[in-house]
Amino acid sequence: MLILDNNYTNFLKNQNLFSTENSELFFQKVLIEKNSHISGYYDLPFAKNEEIFSYMEQNKAFIDTIKNMIIIGIGGSSLGTKAIDTMLSHQPHRRKIKLRFLEHTDPIMIQKELRRIKYEDTLFIVISKSGLTIETTSLFKYVLHKYKLLDNNKKKHLLTISDHESPLFKWSNANNIKAFAINQNIGGRFSVLSTIGLLPLAILGYNIQSILNGAAITNNNFFNDKNNQILKKALFLAKNENNFPINVLFSYSSVFRHFNSWYVQLWGESLGKLDVYKKRRGLTPIALIGSIDQHSFLQLIMQGQKNKTITFLNAEKLSQKQVFIPNISLQGMESTDFVNKTSFNTLLKLQCISTKESIISQNIPVDSITLSNLTESSAGELIFYYELLTSCVGILLQIDTYNQPGVEFGKKILREKFTHS
């Protein structure tokens, strides 16, 4: 369950912003976008995923032999899976498979990730919507060559996930490699609840139906309430694009560290756009981890330029096993004894609350998302919360939330550097 809270009404000069009329008008726009099928992510919580379940059923014995899963994919092809796995890896049903990513062209990382990897107990999953991402194809070729994965006895160690129409999908079928396809209208950063995220997560042992059920809860809360919290938050953030161009996500626990990266991609790449009037729009995402970044970034929030909204993300209960601060007093350091006998979980929770209160005291817009627990269902709720929020802000900014035209020029230059050298 997600528990939501904010202090936004303190900042409303125009009280009409959250009025029923305004919310309802906005709600209708979201409904129109959803029904337009410009993005297929809206429907993912209710998908059947029969192909995944049947693959899992038929390959049970094989999956039990897998010790390493290597995902070859970058951006939206890796961030979502990483986010959910890091959030839930303490779950007892999580299989003891090492999850690794070959995602970028850094030679040091490539060597590190493939150290001691043998194909026999490894499953390679190549994920690229277009099948033409330069990092992914280069790394895929490297792995194909190194492990000779096209030998007949090795083929089941390789899977691909891509677009129905992509050359990767066609190549896989032509070469008898098991290929999963996703719909063309599901963009990378909105794809974690499609096969791109669900297949790896299912192989890792997670209950993917529970993840989807969680997403469906957020979906239903949203579409059954024309005056809901996500709409209000989107209205507030979009309205304050110039006052508060930076949105900080302050997550209390390192289990959220990859969720943070997923959020940065979702927010930055979706909302940094030219609008219908060709004006540069956008909200800049920053993601922090508490309590660590209280010692790094908090000073800037407290006393720097007032250009940031802050969202606190935390979980009521982080760990099954409680860890306590022992009741020890060190001479001269007795002033730290006030936390003795507390669990670290409680200390972290109170650090989050104290930091939040100190930021609110500076008259800075703050909201908070508390997960009641770290389960598949909560993870699904949280993911879909952010996806809907991003769509809502995009509608208000009058941009295309789902494309990324700004990155093409760099790709073109790269290609020229090669062909002209």
Add this chain to the structure above:
Amino acid sequence: MLILDNNYTNFLKNQNLFSTENSELFFQKVLIEKNSHISGYYDLPFAKNEEIFSYMEQNKAFIDTIKNMIIIGIGGSSLGTKAIDTMLSHQPHRRKIKLRFLEHTDPIMIQKELRRIKYEDTLFIVISKSGLTIETTSLFKYVLHKYKLLDNNKKKHLLTISDHESPLFKWSNANNIKAFAINQNIGGRFSVLSTIGLLPLAILGYNIQSILNGAAITNNNFFNDKNNQILKKALFLAKNENNFPINVLFSYSSVFRHFNSWYVQLWGESLGKLDVYKKRRGLTPIALIGSIDQHSFLQLIMQGQKNKTITFLNAEKLSQKQVFIPNISLQGMESTDFVNKTSFNTLLKLQCISTKESIISQNIPVDSITLSNLTESSAGELIFYYELLTSCVGILLQIDTYNQPGVEFGKKILREKFTHS
């Protein structure tokens, strides 16, 4: 060696900004600050560090038995060591010691970091300037209790580093624990070239004298040239505090990932302050990794609000061992073959250049720092470059670069939550 470049002159409406007179005036202010000894970091490149060398000499045999080094410390006590070790860990003389950090109060991380740790082959180093940081003392108590480190035969497995006057230093001496002291005027985020960074790095096998020699090169380049690049960059960034309140560091290679975090702390916590007129000042740091974040944040830079300067950081040569993209053509994906037979190192370098050119084409301020190689000396040059740059910007913003008053209020609230509950 650092190779520096920028396109700042394209953005100068006031051509006087970089004039000799202006630079010289500013240079004198930096000299005054350095000579005021408000911060001791200016002198660190020339320190003798006899205590470290004599500890290393006397404990050679013991250090050879160490397989794990656990640093208990947060913020400035951990980020610098992590930054340099991650940048240089491919060096053949880097000892095979696992470096771990107990830095925050997240119970999941505590259990993870201490899994399978036995005191016999482990060295614990507690680092806290004040000796009163709540995360550090709580984790220290936990470790003291778990491993009974005050037993006489275990004491050499524990070291502390703190302020001469701190209760931790006194407690260590009273309990026959080897304690290193640092000068009071060296703040956490400027402390990596003091014992706080150098002792762990020496134990890991790095040549700390070369790190300092590198820092001395940057120091000498700066103080021997009243018209140097760091001064100009500081003038540009401080002058454009309102036009470009966000500074993005785009580092090409994951070896820089912890350097990124070190930069974010240094920049954010030093520059986010009330100035002498009690006005909120500050530049917001964001750190990215290329090529990964081309698939996450680049779209926002290219088409979002134009409120960011971008610094590219890369290294000429990343890895001793070259890794090549094999000359394989996959049917339907031939358009990706233009990179075949290239090393991943070259691809990454060209991705950096292409991304830089595409951002420059949008008329965005860009500069670049290229390390000729990844060595101790280059790491020292880079660290001191950023420390001097931060000091220079702080002087221009008319703030106290070296304090962090904004974080105290949250600590006070935390204490109240405990004492009143």
